[in-house]
Amino acid sequence: MNPLRLRGPDTGGRGQKGTQPTHLQTTGRLNGLRIRLALLLTALNVMGLAGMGTVAMVVDQQQRDGLVRAELERTARTAKALLYYESGALRLDRLFADPASKGPTAVHVYEGTRTDVRLVFAYPSSLPVIAPEVLRGLARPVWQGRGELAATVTSVGRRSRLLAVPFSHAVTGAVSGTIVVAVDLEPVQRAHRRLGWILFTGGAVFTLLAGFGGHLLARRGTQPAVEALGQQERFVADAAHELRTPLTVIRALSEAAIKDPGQQSQALRQVLRSTERLADSVEALLMRARLVAGLRELQRQPFRLDQLAEEVVTETVQPPHTAAVSVSPTVASGDPTLVRIAIRNLVHNAVRHGRTGAEPATITLVVTAGMVMIKDAGPGPGPSPDGRPAQRFRSDAADGTGLGLTIAQWVAELHGGALRLHPAPGGGTAATMILPDEPPPDRR
Numbered sequence: 001m002n003p004l005r006l007r008g009p010d011t012g013g014r015g016q017k018g019t020q021p022t023h024l025q026t027t028g029r030l031n032g033l034r035i036r037l038a039l040l041l042t043a044l045n046v047m048g049l050a051g052m053g054t055v056a057m058v059v060d061q062q063q064r065d066g067l068v069r070a071e072l073e074r075t076a077r078t079a080k081a082l083l084y085y086e087s088g089a090l091r092l093d094r095l096f097a098d099p100a101s102k103g104p105t106a107v108h109v110y111e112g113t114r115t116d117v118r119l120v121f122a123y124p125s126s127l128p129v130i131a132p133e134v135l136r137g138l139a140r141p142v143w144q145g146r147g148e149l150a151a152t153v154t155s156v157g158r159r160s161r162l163l164a165v166p167f168s169h170a171v172t173g174a175v176s177g178t179i180v181v182a183v184d185l186e187p188v189q190r191a192h193r194r195l196g197w198i199l200f201t202g203g204a205v206f207t208l209l210a211g212f213g214g215h216l217l218a219r220r221g222t223q224p225a226v227e228a229l230g231q232q233e234r235f236v237a238d239a240a241h242e243l244r245t246p247l248t249v250i251r252a253l254s255e256a257a258i259k260d261p262g263q264q265s266q267a268l269r270q271v272l273r274s275t276e277r278l279a280d281s282v283e284a285l286l287m288r289a290r291l292v293a294g295l296r297e298l299q300r301q302p303f304r305l306d307q308l309a310e311e312v313v314t315e316t317v318q319p320p321h322t323a324a325v326s327v328s329p330t331v332a333s334g335d336p337t338l339v340r341i342a343i344r345n346l347v348h349n350a351v352r353h354g355r356t357g358a359e360p361a362t363i364t365l366v367v368t369a370g371m372v373m374i375k376d377a378g379p380g381p382g383p384s385p386d387g388r389p390a391q392r393f394r395s396d397a398a399d400g401t402g403l404g405l406t407i408a409q410w411v412a413e414l415h416g417g418a419l420r421l422h423p424a425p426g427g428g429t430a431a432t433m434i435l436p437d438e439p440p441p442d443r444r
Helices: 025-082 093-097 132-146 186-259 261-293 305-316 336-353 402-414
Strands: 084-086 089-091 106-112 117-123 149-155 158-168 175-184 301-304 322-327 331-334 362-368 371-376 418-423 429-434
Touching (some): 025 093, 025 106, 025 158, 106 132, 132 158, 186 261, 261 336, 301 336, 305 322, 305 336, 305 362, 336 371, 336 402, 402 418, 402 429
Parallel strands (some): 322 362
Antiparallel strands (some): 106 117, 106 175, 158 175, 301 331, 362 371, 371 429
C-alpha cells in the first residue's frame, strides 16, 4: 500500500496518470528565511568571536609585557645587590658567582669614568648580538642622572627588551654606573602568535559548526511551518478548483435552462446535485478553517468507529447502489465529527466512481481495530510514472473528488494516521483510513 499523495491545482480526484509538482511560493520564502537566519547567526558569531579574540590577544600581550618587565626588574635588582665597593674599587666577584648573572636574561655592567662609561661585566646569555653602541647609548644617560630607561631594539631580525638602571657608590651615594639587562622577545612573541593561531582556528571551526547548527535549528524550527503552509497551499489549490467546478456547472446548466425551457426539470436536478456537492465542500472547508484558526478545538474522545462507519454508509448509499458491511466492535480515539466527514467523503467517492458504466455501485465497508477500508468494484487505478498508484478520475470532471480525498487524508493525519489508496483484490479501488488507538499529539 502506498499513501495517497496530495495534489496541486492541476490534479485531483482518484485518477490522473501524471502529477505536476506544485510551486509553493511561501515554502520557498521560508527556505530563504532559514538561510538568512543561519547567515545572521554566523555573522553574529563571527563578530562576537572577533571581538573576544581581539580582547584576548590584547590582554595576553599586556600580560606578557608585564612578565618581561618584571623579569628585567628582578634581574636588575639582583645584579645591583651583588655589586659592592672595596677600597674604592668596584668588585664583581659576587655577580660572577651568582646564578642570576647566568640566566636567560643578559646582564651588562657599565662603570662611570671621568668622561664616559666603560663595560666591566657582560653576560650575553642566548640573546642575539646587540651592538655595543646601543648598550652604551642606553647606559650613558642613566649614569648621567636621567633615571631608569627602557627600550626595545631589533638586532639580526629579532627584537629584544632592554632596561637600564643606575647603581650608586656605597660611600658617596653618587651614581657610579649603570646595569643594563636585556631579554629576547622572540619566544614571547612566538607564544603570542601561537595563541593567535589557536584562537583563529578554534574560532573558524566554531563558526562553521555554529553556522551548520544554526541552519539545522532554523530548519527544524521552521519545518512545522513549512509543512503546514505547504499543505495549506495545496489544500487551497484543491479547494479553489473543487469549488469552481460545481459553480461552473451550475452556471452552464442555468444558462442552458434559460435558453431551452424544456430542459429546466433535468437541469434543476443537476443543479441540485451540484449544490449538494458544493455545500459538502464548503462545510468541510469551514470545519477545517475553524480548527486551524483555533475557533474549534479538536474533540478527542473514545467512540465506536464501527457504528459511526455503518451509520455513514446507511445514510449515503441509497438504492440502486448497494453496500456490504463487515465490521467488528472497534473503539477509536479522536473527533467523531471529523471522522464522519472523512468517511462520508470516501463513501461518496466510491459511490460516484466505484462502478462500471451506468450500473449501480457496489461498495464494501470493512472496519477493524484502527482501520476503515472502503472498497468498490469500479475500474482500478493504473500505475503512475513514479510507481505509486495513480488516481482514477480527474477533479476537472463535473463530479471530481479531489477535495474530498484531500480532506479525508487531512483528517487521518490530524489523528496521527494516514489515508492510502490502492488497488483492491479482484479489481476496483480500496481506500484505507488508518486511525491509531492512542490519541496522537496535537497536530493542526
